[in-house]
Every structure is written in C-alpha cells, then in structure tokens.
Amino acid sequence: MRFLHTADWHVGKELNGYDLTADHQVAFEQIKSLAQTEHVDAIVVAGDLYDRRVPREAAVATVNQELKELNLELEYPVLAVSGNHDSAIRLGTGSDWYQATNFYLHTELAQAFEPVVVGDTQWFLLPYFELQAVRNYFHDDTIQSLPVAMEKIVAEMQAKFEPQYHQVLVAHFFAAGSSRTESETKVEVGGLNAVPTDLLAGFDYVALGHLHNPNALQLPRIKYSGSPLKMSTSEATIEKGVWIVDTKTQQVTWHALQPKHDLRLVIGAFDELVAGNEAGNHDDYVAINLTDEQAIPDVMSRLRVVYPRILSLHRLHGAQIKSLATTKQVNVKQAPLALLADFYQLVTDGQQLNPAQQQWAKTSLEQVLKGDD
Template sequence: MKVLHTADWHIGKKLHGYDLLPDQAYILDQIKKIAKDEAVDAIVIAGDLYDRSVPSEDSVRLLNQTIADWNLTEQFPLLAISGNHDSATRLATGAPWFNQTNFHLHTRLQEAFTPIEMKDTQFFLLPYFEPVDARIYFEDPDLRTIQAAMPKVIAKIQESFDPKKKHVLVSHFFVAGSSKTDSETKIEVGGLDGINGDLLKDFDYVALGHLHGKDALKMENARYSGSPLKYSLSEKDQTKGVWIVETETGEFSFRELSPLHEIQELQTSFEKLLTPAFYSTINREDYLSILLEDRAVIPNLMNQLRQVYPRIIQVERANGFETAVETRLKTENIKEKSPISLTEDFFTEVSQNELTPQQKSWIEEGLHTILKKGGEN
C-alpha cells in the first residue's frame, strides 16, 4: 500500500518570536494536496504534532481542524503517535472514538503491541515513551534507559508479526548515528547515544519522527521525514517535505514542500538594505537572518530595518564593530569616574556622538533626582 510519511509538525512553535501558525496551516494544506495527488492509502504522523505539552487554543484549533478535515472530510486513514513534545494524555483526547474512522492515535507504550492492519501491511505505532513506562510494562527494574528498553520493545512487537504481511514501524526516537539541528529538543531521549539502528532491520519501513532533517539518518529501510517547515536558522539549507512509501516494495521517494515564507540569510551593508533597488530583488516577507557588513554603531537599527523587512529573525555583524565598546569600558577605571562622565562616555561609545548641552542638562537633572532619592533611605 502507499503511505505518506510526515512528522514533527510542532504546531504552535514560534520562530524567534514570530507566530508560525499561518505558515503551519499553509504547509499542512500542501501535505494534504500531496496525499490527494498521490492517492495514498494512509497518512503517517510520527510524533510532535504540537510544540508544547500545553498548546495554545489557536494551536489546538489548527490541529483539530486539520485532523477532522483529513480523516472525516477527505477520509484518509491516519496513523499517528505522540512525540516528546506532546503531552500523551492531552493528545489522547478523543482517541477511543478516532478508531471508528481509521484514525489510529497511539500515545502509550503498550498500544505499540497491537498492530493496525491495513491492506498488505501491519503498522506498529510506538509513541515516545519514558524508561519508567518500560519498567512498569515489562516489570523489569533494570530498564533505566530507552536503549535498554528498546530490544524488549522491538522483540515484543515482532511477536505479533504476520509473516504474510509487510511491517511498518512508526516511532519517535533518536537513532544512533543520526545528525541533528538546532531546533530539536536539547534533552536527550533516554540516554546519550540513541537507539541502535540494527534493532530496526526487520521492518519493511521505519517511519521516524524527532529529527528535523530528512537526511538525518540514511538506512535502507528507515527515514526521518523531517519537519515540514524550517524551525531554526540551522535548517535553512534543508529541503523540507514528506516521504511517499510503497510498503509492498519498501521503496520510498521524497516530495518537496514550499513554505509560505522561506528562511533567508542576507549579507550586505545597512545602506544597501534600505535601497529599493536592492530590496525589490528579494522576498522581503521571508524570515531573514541579516549579516551586516557595517562596523559602525547604527542608532535605531532594528526599527529602521523592520520598516522594510517585517520578519527579521536575527542581525549580526559580518566584520565586528568599529570600536570595541565592552573592552574599553572594562579596562578604564570606572569607579573613579563621576556618574555624569560615565554617562557621557557611554553615550559617545555607543552613538559615536557627543552629548549636546541640552542632553547633558537633562542627564544631570535625572541623575540628581535619582541620587537624592537614594540618599533619603
């Protein structure tokens, strides 16, 4: 049968403070279009549907609308698991009813051991779990890590293998040897090294979630789908999309997604950035990381840039600053200076200008008020 494999939606995630919900709604719609164009028999979602265990109301609305549309309106069977970012308990709301329309959402370890059978394939939906879940399930106090638990989990799954069927594992873990990006959780999943890829060898396909790059792991029969959007600057050069898998042959191929807004890195001067001849050539709506070639301090920099570029995620200096502000302030003997002359020095360092007499008199007044108040206590 033909399956679409996606994961790591992280609904509700923000990118440097920018709300990604419109981008996420847009990309989920594109995934649906691919599922329809490819006429897949099922859609696999391998965990981290939400970005947080307690998602915002707007995030809940987007996920609820998406799954109702895909499963009830479009009638795609859905095979989903909870990831480490999801609250298994919250995500499970409604799950006992979902089964009735071929929407299988597994959030607990023990659910992995009951295969979901569709056409020629058995699906084992193994959600993200904690070592304690394995200790309880197997009644084995020695299972202190996911690595220790996983051989038992996989062996238990294999007990249900029907040799006449294909076997697909849907899971959400770090497989040893995979490569990471910045937007994945920093907390290691169950240990330092991830689980051993050899454990996965008996499956016809392993649909993984957790890592955000589609090329994070290259095994013959296993892939991370990656996130459908770039969730950090370190993912800017990744190709995002979904896998289309033929379980009969074990073949899979990638379908690319085009985001509502790209992540772009720009390196140029401040002056050029504000020149129409320059900015008319680029997509100003993109999420931008700017490497500024200027070395001077530029007052009101961000506000000026945001007039032209509404989605700046960071600004850095390609060549450093003209004056090393911090170093000078540290090396001078600050304690011997008066408050007014410290303030003057600071202003000059940062703005490269002298205080006007009017500015100086305002500062003197302010300092006078502050210091007087301090003395009263």
C-alpha cells in the same frame, strides 16, 4: 500501499515571538494537496503534533481541524503517535472514538504492541516513552538503557508479525548515527539513549519523528520526515517536506513543501539591505548578519522597514560596541555633552561628533535636564 510520512508539526510554536499559525496552514494545505496528487492511501504523523504539553486554544483548534480534514473529510486513514513535546493524555483525548474511521492515535506504550492493519501493512505505532514505562510494561527493572528497551520492544512486535503483511514502525525517538539541529529538545544522553538502527532491520519502513532534518539519517528505509516548517535559524538551509512511501515498489520519494515565509540567513552591508538590494524575499523570516563594523543608530527599526520578520541581528565581524573593559576608559565625571562625545568616539573607533550631531545632543541634553517631555 502508498503513504505520506510527516512528523514534528510543533503546532503552537512561536518563532522568536512570531506566530506560525498561517505558516502551518500553508504547509498543511500542501500536505493535503500532495496526498491527493500522489494518491496515497494513508497519512503517518510520527509525533510532536504540538509544540508543548499545554498548547494554546488556537493550537488545539488548528490540530483538531487538520486531523478532521485528513481523516473525516478526505477520509485518509491516519496513523499517529505522541512525541516528547505532546502531552500523551491531552493528545489522546478522543482517540478511542477515532479508530472507527481508521484514525489510530497511540499515546501509550502498551498500544504499540497492538498492530493495526490498514491496507497491505501491519502498523506498529510506538509513542514517545520513558524508560520507566518499559520497565513497568515488561515487569523488568533491569532495563536501564534505550538500546536494551528497544530490543525488548522490537522482539515483542516481531512476535506479532504476520507474513502476509508489510510491517511499518511509526515512532518518535533519537536514532543512533543521526545528525541534529539546535531546535530539537534533547532527550538522549550519549549512546545510552539512542536507538541502534540495526534493531529496526525487520521493518519494511520506519517512519520516525523527533529530528527536524529529513536527512538526519542516511538510510533507505529508516527515515525522519523532518518538520514541515523551519523551527530555528539552525534549520535555515534544511529543505522541508514529506516522504511518500510505496510498500509495493519499495520506493521512498521526497516531496518538498514551499513555505509561506522561508527562513533565511541574510548577510550584507546595512546600506545595501535598507536600500532593498538583497535578492531574497524580504517577507521571509531572516537572521541578519551585518558586514558593517561601525555603530548604526536605530539599526533594528530601520531594518524592520525592509524586513518585517527579523529573527536575530548579528555582526559578521564582531560586536557593535566593543567591551569597555578592553578599550580605553571613559571619564564619567565630566559634563554630559563631553561624556557623550567621548562615548561616541569609543563606539565608533575614534570618530568625532559632527556639528549637527553636537547641536542635536546639546539641545536634547538641555531638554532632558529641564525635565521637558
């Protein structure tokens, strides 16, 4: 059978204050479209459907709608688990009813050991779990690390393997040897909380969630799908998409998604950027690095005219205002206009106020001192 592997939707996430609902919608439309053109037989969602345990109503409405379209309208079997960002209890609402339409959403560890047969495959759906849940399940308080826990979990699963089926594991954890971005919540501490991938060799495919980079693991049959959207500037250069997996041909192919707004690092001189000369789409989410060194009044508001979705603003060659501690002291016991002139000199590396600036400063200071609006 053919299935589409996605994960880490993080619906409800705000990117530095920007609402991503419209971006999620566009990604979901492409996922549904891909599922159809690629003739998949099922959709896999490997955890972190929500960005947080108590999502806003708008996020709940978005996930409910997406799952309804995938399962009830397009009639795809859906195989999903909860991730560390989801509330297992909240996400699990309705899951007892979902099974009737081949929507399997497992949110409790014990469910991982009840394989689901869809198509030619036995599906093991392992939600994100805490070690204590494993100790409770196996009645074994000696389980103190994720490798030990996973060894027991996989053994329990393998005892249920039926040879006439393929076996696919859907899970949400940190696999040893993976590379990270800055936007995933760290759930592991060193090797004790990373799953050794050799434990997973018995599965035909392991559909992972948690890491946002689809190339976090360089293994042919154990893969993170990554998130459908770029979730932080650390993911600016990571292509987003889904894997299409074919259990018969054993082919795993990558399909990139085209974001509604890309997330890019922009490096340039202020004058070039505000003139609109930068080649990329200015509607993207941008992390701007200015090459300028001098102070630029109203820098953010002037850049926003060209770039409406600025995530951050930095200077490539250092801070805009040097630390006062490392430069000459300003005498603060002088008249306001003289103090301002000194300060201007300080932050511009020695420039003087020109006559027009002096006039503006003088008038402004007079107004302030008079108490005018």
